[in-house]
Amino acid sequence: MLNIARSSNKVAYLTAPLAVLNMMPLVHTRNYQLNMRTENVVKVYKPPQRLVPPGKDVLKLTQEKLFERYDPDGEKRKLFSRKNIMSPRAGDIMQVTKKDKSTFIGMLLALNRNGLGTTILLRTRIHGIGVENRFQVYNPDIEKIEILRVPTVRWPKEKYYFIRGLKKYDTGDLDALLRKERRKEAKRLEAENETK
Amino acid sequence: MRLSSISLAQLTANSVVRVVKSEAPLLFTSPSVAHERRRLLNRPGLLGYKRGMVPYFKDGKVIACTVVEVDRCQVTDVKTAEKHGYYALQLGCGSKKPDNVTRQMLGHFARAEVAPKKNIAEFHVRNENGLLPLGTFLRPSHLKVGQFVDVQSKSRGKGFQGVMKRWGFAGQPASHGVSVVHRSAGSIGQNTDPARVFPGKKMAGRMGFETRTIQNVEVIEVDDANGLVLLKGSIAGADGRFLKISDAIKRPLPKD
Numbered sequence: 001m002l003n004i005a006r007s008s009n010k011v012a013y014l015t016a017p018l019a020v021l022n023m024m025p026l027v028h029t030r031n032y033q034l035n036m037r038t039e040n041v042v043k044v045y046k047p048p049q050r051l052v053p054p055g056k057d058v059l060k061l062t063q064e065k066l067f068e069r070y071d072p073d074g075e076k077r078k079l080f081s082r083k084n085i086m087s088p089r090a091g092d093i094m095q096v097t098k099k100d101k102s103t104f105i106g107m108l109l110a111l112n113r114n115g116l117g118t119t120i121l122l123r124t125r126i127h128g129i130g131v132e133n134r135f136q137v138y139n140p141d142i143e144k145i146e147i148l149r150v151p152t153v154r155w156p157k158e159k160y161y162f163i164r165g166l167k168k169y170d171t172g173d174l175d176a177l178l179r180k181e182r183r184k185e186a187k188r189l190e191a192e193n194e195t196k
Numbered sequence: 197m198r199l200s201s202i203s204l205a206q207l208t209a210n211s212v213v214r215v216v217k218s219e220a221p222l223l224f225t226s227p228s229v230a231h232e233r234r235r236l237l238n239r240p241g242l243l244g245y246k247r248g249m250v251p252y253f254k255d256g257k258v259i260a261c262t263v264v265e266v267d268r269c270q271v272t273d274v275k276t277a278e279k280h281g282y283y284a285l286q287l288g289c290g291s292k293k294p295d296n297v298t299r300q301m302l303g304h305f306a307r308a309e310v311a312p313k314k315n316i317a318e319f320h321v322r323n324e325n326g327l328l329p330l331g332t333f334l335r336p337s338h339l340k341v342g343q344f345v346d347v348q349s350k351s352r353g354k355g356f357q358g359v360m361k362r363w364g365f366a367g368q369p370a371s372h373g374v375s376v377v378h379r380s381a382g383s384i385g386q387n388t389d390p391a392r393v394f395p396g397k398k399m400a401g402r403m404g405f406e407t408r409t410i411q412n413v414e415v416i417e418v419d420d421a422n423g424l425v426l427l428k429g430s431i432a433g434a435d436g437r438f439l440k441i442s443d444a445i446k447r448p449l450p451k452d
Binding site for chain 2: 042043044045046047048050051052057058059061062063066070115116117136138139140141
């Protein structure tokens, strides 16, 4: 019954019977160790549910949330979607309308598709000086982005940076040009009405 | 001659003169003074993981924001001055398979009645008012929008790098007789006089994966429903890195 334990961590020292031994005439004493198996069970608690829905990424969730906030009707997302055949390309003439109703007309030099950070670079010429403006598409300050005109001939380039300063290709004062054309069109319509 | 019979003026030796006992002054280096001197926070911070960056629009301007996930951040241990010599809260974050956790740590988590955590970190606090009971959940709304925080994390590891990349040394010229050593450091010391290289000499070696604290980071947004915190600007380290976020020590907390 009394065994000398070999593994030290599973040992309980014999204490109570020793007191009994003390009362008996001392003939021979020896410290025996009683081998007892004690299992210390460690409780493991179940982890609570993760706040992010399973299979969801916090980054994507944030992006979705911000898209909904900055583009509630989804028009901008639709316009700049890669699946949209009519999405802007370099060379298009575009108009950006801000919330304060100020507008900027320019030729699209570059479209950088980068999710929420999508930007467009528009170039025009005002009083003979080339002016470029880069817009954050999903900025809530920008109310509307529209394509006014699509070129008949496109250069086989994704970015139109090369037109800068080249007399042959560079944009004119697009705002003035469009105003002029609009006036011409109005005159033409007037003339048509008169003839009728 | 009997001394006892002669009356003598009593003399007291210097060694037995009564002295007024005064308390020892608190030394600059004594623990209690050091504790008062330390810039400790009144409350613990938060633990989270870096998940990436997004553009955020504020007043018509774009700000780059870091997305932080606060994943089941709980109090796993409470340290008090009586027992440990200082007041601190140990927080745990994330979740880990119990099979991959040592028995000692399982016992530690069981005492706090929390599930095994992936990362744990400690936040010193000024006094017992900053302590929280074991197992308390800390949610993103622990931080206030507009407040400033300090974020501690490990930077990206760059591996073994030369002195030009690691320390910004100029290297050596491309020509004028320089051969093979264009990106080398050059001299690393003097001559016979020290006859050694001074400790701390900047040389090539392992770069990155160092603990970096970015101070005064503004909290842009908090979302309890998804365990989300948006911080202004970038944080050291790659996506998925464990972050320790605490109130900024150099800026006061905003008034409620």
